[in-house]
Amino acid sequence: MSKEKKMYEKVCEYLGCDLDAEPCKELQEHLHKCPQCEVYIDEIKNTVKLYQKADECEETPDSVSKKLFATLNLDNPKQD
Amino acid sequence: MMENEEKIVEKAQEGDKDALARLVNEYHDRIYHLGLSMLKQEQDAEDMLQETFLTLVEKVHQFKGNSSIYTWLYRIATNIALKKLKSKPRKYPHIPIDEPDFKKIHEKETKEEMEFDFEKVNNYKFRKTLNEVLDELPPKYKTVFILRDLHNLSTRETAKILNLTESNTKVRLFRARNYLKEKLEDLKTEELMV
Missing domain, CATH: 1.10.10.10 (Winged helix-like DNA-binding domain superfamily/Winged helix DNA-binding domain)
Structure with missing residues (x-):
């Protein structure tokens, strides 16, 4: 297996995990020596952060909540 | 996770309407939000929300507690959303989901x-x-x-x-x-x- 392929597998495993989890030692060592990989990982992190910011949760509109409780024939505890 | 969630779920399984209402109140924002993220249209998200919680009311007695109730709800909601996406077939552009170069x-x-x-x-x-x-x-x-x-x-x-x-x-x-x-x-x- 080529060195690049091996590194790919490690980066792949890392990037499919929690982005703030500690990467494996070998990968960390590589990252310290490889600014390009560091940039790549930062860009992935920032892409995720961008989507998270764009997706910040808003409350369900009141009309939607009301209809839901009415359909389920339940009292909405928020309105007690 | 709610405080005393296991007890609330047990009560809901016994048909306690207040317990059911508490579960709906706790999780409906997240499920609606999931609907919007997956389906984009507000009406589709609302339909998914209603279907998910109707399923909760009908089938909460079948919940065995192998996972948390919200994982169970997410599973129901995700399946409904995926079904909805399938019912509106569309062509996805070719996506080269390869290894990074x-x-x-x-x-x-x-x-x-x-x-x-x-x-x-x-x-x-x-x-x-x-x-x-x-x-x-x-x-x-x-x-x-x-x-x-x-x-x-x-x-x-x-x-x-x-x-x-x-x-x-x-x-x-x-x-x-x-x-x-x-x-x-x-x-x-x-x-x-x-």
Whole structure:
């Protein structure tokens, strides 16, 4: 297996995990020596952060909540 | 997770309406939000929300407690959303979800790093572009990205909800993240980046 392929597998495993989890030692060592990989990982992190910011949760509109409780024939505890 | 959630679930299973209402009140925001992320249309998200909680009311007695109630609800909601997406078949563009090109990465000058202006997410047009890019992903990748990165579920929970192995979940997540990054890099218009 080529060195690049091996590194790919490690980066792949890392990037499919929690982005703030500690990467494996070998990968960390590589990252310290490889600014390009560091940039790549930062860009992935920032892409995720961008989507998270764009997706910040808003409350369900009141009309939607009301209809839901009415359909389920339940009292909405928020309105007690 | 709610305080005393197990007890509330038990009561709901016995038909206690107040307990059911508390569960609905606790989780309906997240499920509606999931509907919007997956289906984009408010009406579709509302339909998904109603179907999910109707299923909760009808089938809560079948909940065995092998997972948390919200994982169970996410599973119901995700299945409903995926069914809805299937009922409106569309052609996904060919997406080269390959391994990242590490040669390309290593040839790149570090000064070329994409810069992100996070404030731009407040701009409607920009958000629309982000959504369109996300929507290009086939549902199997998009769903993993939404559950893991936007709803902060763990790999284990996501795998359980989607009936996948954890390693499969990681691979799908990585491919989704990589695709989105590449696509944003391709777009690199003044509108998108600093």
